Amino acid sequence: MLLLRLILKNAFRHRLRSVLTIVGITVALLAFGLLRTVLDAWHAGVEASSANRLVTRNAVSLTQPLPYAYKGRIRQVTGVDIVAAGSWFGGVYLDEKNFFANFAIEADDFFRLYPELLVSPEEQKAFISDRKGAVIGRKLADRFHWRTGDTVTLRGTIYPGQWPMTIRAIYNGARPDTDETVLYLHWSYLDETMKKRAPDRAGQAGFFMVGIHDATRAAEISKDIDAPFVNSQAETLTETERAFQLGFVSMSEAILLAITAVSYVVILIILAVAANTMAMSARERLGEFAVLKTLGFRGPTLAGMLLAESLILSLTGAAVAMALLPPLANGFATGLAQYFPIFIVSRQTVAIGFGFGVMVGVLAAVIPAQRIAAVRIADAFRRIG
Amino acid sequence: METPLIAISHLSKAYRRGDQVIPVLTDITFDIAAGEFLALIGPSGSGKSTLLNCLAGIDNVDSGSIVVAGTDIATMTESELATWRSRHVGFIFQFYNLIPVLSALENVELPLLLTTLSAGQRREHALAALSAVGLSDRTDHKPSQLSGGQQQRVAIARAIVTDPDIIVADEPTGDLDRQSAADIMALLGRLNGELGKTIVMVTHDQRAAEAAHLVRELNKGELRAAP
Numbered sequence: 250m251l252l253l254r255l256i257l258k259n260a261f262r263h264r265l266r267s268v269l270t271i272v273g274i275t276v277a278l279l280a281f282g283l284l285r286t287v288l289d290a291w292h293a294g295v296e297a298s299s300a301n302r303l304v305t306r307n308a309v310s311l312t313q314p315l316p317y318a319y320k321g322r323i324r325q326v327t328g329v330d331i332v333a334a335g336s337w338f339g340g341v342y343l344d345e346k347n348f349f350a351n352f353a354i355e356a357d358d359f360f361r362l363y364p365e366l367l368v369s370p371e372e373q374k375a376f377i378s379d380r381k382g383a384v385i386g387r388k389l390a391d392r393f394h395w396r397t398g399d400t401v402t403l404r405g406t407i408y409p410g411q412w413p414m415t416i417r418a419i420y421n422g423a424r425p426d427t428d429e430t431v432l433y434l435h436w437s438y439l440d441e442t443m444k445k446r447a448p449d450r451a452g453q454a455g456f457f458m459v460g461i462h463d464a465t466r467a468a469e470i471s472k473d474i475d476a477p478f479v480n481s482q483a484e485t486l487t488e489t490e491r492a493f494q495l496g497f498v499s500m501s502e503a504i505l506l507a508i509t510a511v512s513y514v515v516i517l518i519i520l521a522v523a524a525n526t527m528a529m530s531a532r533e534r535l536g537e538f539a540v541l542k543t544l545g546f547r548g549p550t551l552a553g554m555l556l557a558e559s560l561i562l563s564l565t566g567a568a569v570a571m572a573l574l575p576p577l578a579n580g581f582a583t584g585l586a587q588y589f590p591i592f593i594v595s596r597q598t599v600a601i602g603f604g605f606g607v608m609v610g611v612l613a614a615v616i617p618a619q620r621i622a623a624v625r626i627a628d629a630f631r632r633i634g
Numbered sequence: 635m636e637t638p639l640i641a642i643s644h645l646s647k648a649y650r651r652g653d654q655v656i657p658v659l660t661d662i663t664f665d666i667a668a669g670e671f672l673a674l675i676g677p678s679g680s681g682k683s684t685l686l687n688c689l690a691g692i693d694n695v696d697s698g699s700i701v702v703a704g705t706d707i708a709t710m711t712e713s714e715l716a717t718w719r720s721r722h723v724g725f726i727f728q729f730y731n732l733i734p735v736l737s738a739l740e741n742v743e744l745p746l747l748l749t750t751l752s753a754g755q756r757r758e759h760a761l762a763a764l765s766a767v768g769l770s771d772r773t774d775h776k777p778s779q780l781s782g783g784q785q786q787r788v789a790i791a792r793a794i795v796t797d798p799d800i801i802v803a804d805e806p807t808g809d810l811d812r813q814s815a816a817d818i819m820a821l822l823g824r825l826n827g828e829l830g831k832t833i834v835m836v837t838h839d840q841r842a843a844e845a846a847h848l849v850r851e852l853n854k855g856e857l858r859a860a861p
Contacts, residue, residue: 250753251736251740251743251744251747251753251756252747254736254740255733255735255736255740255744258735258736259735262735536731537731537733540725540727540731540733541733541744542692542716543690543692543719543725544719544720544725544744544745544748544792545716545717545719545720545721545745545748546716546747546748547712547713547716548712625693625694626687626692626693627684627687627692627693630687
C-alpha cells in the first residue's frame with residue numbers, strides 16, 4: 250500500500266503539470282475517438298450490409314443505367330430468390346441543405362429484401378398499394394416532423410419536375426447501425442412518370458438488388474448473373490452489397506486516409522508531450538531514486554514505479570476521454586445527421602482508445618525508466634551535487 | 635586479536651575524464667571494529683565521501699577489497715549489493731534526502747518494504763524508530779513541515795529502522811545549526827553507545843569529529859592518522 254501511495258503521490262506531485270498532461274491526453278484521445286467514429290460513420294453502410302444481398306449495376310459506371318428488362322434474366326439464375334429494381338432518385342425537399350438519401354424501389358419484395366427495416370403490416374400494405382406512396386425512416390420523420398398521411402413534394406435533380414408523394418409508412422431500424430434517414434418511393438411511380446416526361450429514360454433501373462438464400466455462393470451467383478450480359482450494350486457487374494458499399498467508400502479514400510493519418514498524428518503528438526512529462530519528472534527526482542536505490546530498491550522496481558506513474562496519468566486521460574466520447578459524439582450526430590446518419594461510438598473505438606492510453610503510458614516512460622534503472626547511485630548523487 | 639567488522643585492504647579508485655586518470659583513493663588499508671564510531675575527516679576532494687560510498691556498497695572500487703563481516707562486497711553484483719545494503723547498512727545524508735511526498739512515518743517505513751514484515755509490523759517498527767529519535771509526535775508531518783534537525787532525526791530513524799550493523803553518515807551535521815548539530819551527534823553517540831551500532835561518519839565539523847572514538851584523515855586519497 251505504501252508503495253502504491255508513493256506512486257500515486259508522485260504521479261500528482263506537480264498537480265498543474267499532471268492535470269495538463271491528463272487534459273492533453275484526454276483531448277487527443279477525444280479527437281482520435283471522434284475521427285475514428287467519422288471513419289466508422291463512413292463505413293456504416295458497409296457494416297450494415299447483408300451477406301444475402303447482391304447488387305447488380307452497370308459495369309461501366311454506377312451512373313449508367315441498366316435496362317429494366319434484365320430483371321427477368323437475373324431472376325432465372327439459380328440461387329436468386331428476389332430481384333428488385335432500384336434507382337438513386339436524388340430528389341430535394343424544398344432546399345439543397347435539406348439533403349437526405351432517397352431511392353426509387355420496387356416495393357413488392359422490398360421488405361423481404363430488407364428485413365432490418367421494421368414497418369407494421371398495415372403501413373407496409375398502405376405503402377405497397379399506393380403508387381405515389383413513400384416509406385421513410387424514423388429519424389427522417391423526426392427531422393421534418395412528418396407523419397403518415399403527410400404529402401411531401403421532392404424536386405427532381407436527376408429526374409426533372411416536382412414529385413409529390415404521400416408518406417404511407419415509417420420504418421424503424423432493427424439494429425443500431427440501420428440508417429433511419431432514407432426515403433423510398435415506388436420505382437413504378439418514377440418509371441411511369443418518366444414515360445410521359447422523357448420516354449427515352451423510361452424502362453431503366455439504376456441497379457438491381459438481388460436476394461440470395463445461400464451467402465456462401467455469392468461469388469458464383471454473381472458470376473452467373475453477369476455471364477449472359479457479357480458483350481451486351483450494358484454489361485453488368487454484380488457484387489455483394491458489402492463490396493458495393495465499399496466501392497462508395499473507396500471513392501473517398503484520399504479523405505479517409507487523411508483522417509486516419511491525422512488521428513494517428515494526434516496520438517504521436519500526445520505521446521511526445523507525455524514522454525516529456527515523464528522525462529522531466531524522472532530528472533527532477535533523480536536524487537530520490539538514488540536514495541531509494543541506496544536503501545536497497547532495485548533498478549527494475551524503480552523503473553516499474555515510474556511506468557506505473559505514467560500509466561496512471563495516461564489511463565486517467567483515456568478514461569475521461571472515453572467517458573466523454575459518447576455524449577460528445579451524440580452532439581456531433583445531431584449536428585451532422587444529414588451527412589452521417591449513423592454516428593455511433595463503437596466498442597472497438599473505445600477499446601482502441603484505452604489501448605492507445607496504455608501505449609502512450611508505456612512508451613512515455615520507457616526511456617526515463619531505463620535511465621533510472623541503469624543510473625549508478627554514486628553518479629546520481631554526483632550529478633545532483 | 636578480534637576480527638574487524640570491516641576490513642579494507644589496498645583499496646584504490648580513480649575517476650577517468652577522457653584520457654585523464656584522476657586518482658581518488660590510493661592503496662587504502664585499515665580496519666573498523668564492530669561497535670566503532672569512526673570519523674573520516676579531510677579537505678574537500680580528499681576522497682572521504684568516495685571511501686564512505688565504497689564501504690557502504692554504493693560505489694565500486696578499481697582494486698582492493700572491502701570485507702564486511704567476512705564478505706567481500708567489492709566483488710558483489712549491483713543486485714547483490716542492493717540486498718546487502720538493505721540488510722546491513724543504514725544511511726544518513728547531509729541533506730536528509732527524505733521523500734517529500736511521504737510523511738515522517740512513511741519515510742521511516744520505506745526501507746521495511748524490502749523485508750517480509752507485514753504492514754502492521756512495519757508500522758510498529760517505524761513508530762519505534764521515530765520514538766527512539768524523539769519524534770513520536772511528528773509521525774504525520776511531511777518533511778517540509780519539519781525543521782532541519784527534525785528532518786535529520788527522521789533520516790536517522792530511517793537508517794536504524796532495519797536494525798543494520800553499520801550506519802554510514804555523510805556530513806550529518808553539515809546542514810544544521812550548532813544546537814541541532816549537537817543534538818544529532820548526541821543521538822549518534824547514543825546509537826553507538828547504547829545500541830552498539832558501528833558508525834562511519836564523514837565530516838568537516840571539528841565538533842562532530844570529536845564525538846567519534848576514532849578519527850582518520852584522508853588527504854589526496856591517502857589515509858593517515860588524524861593529528
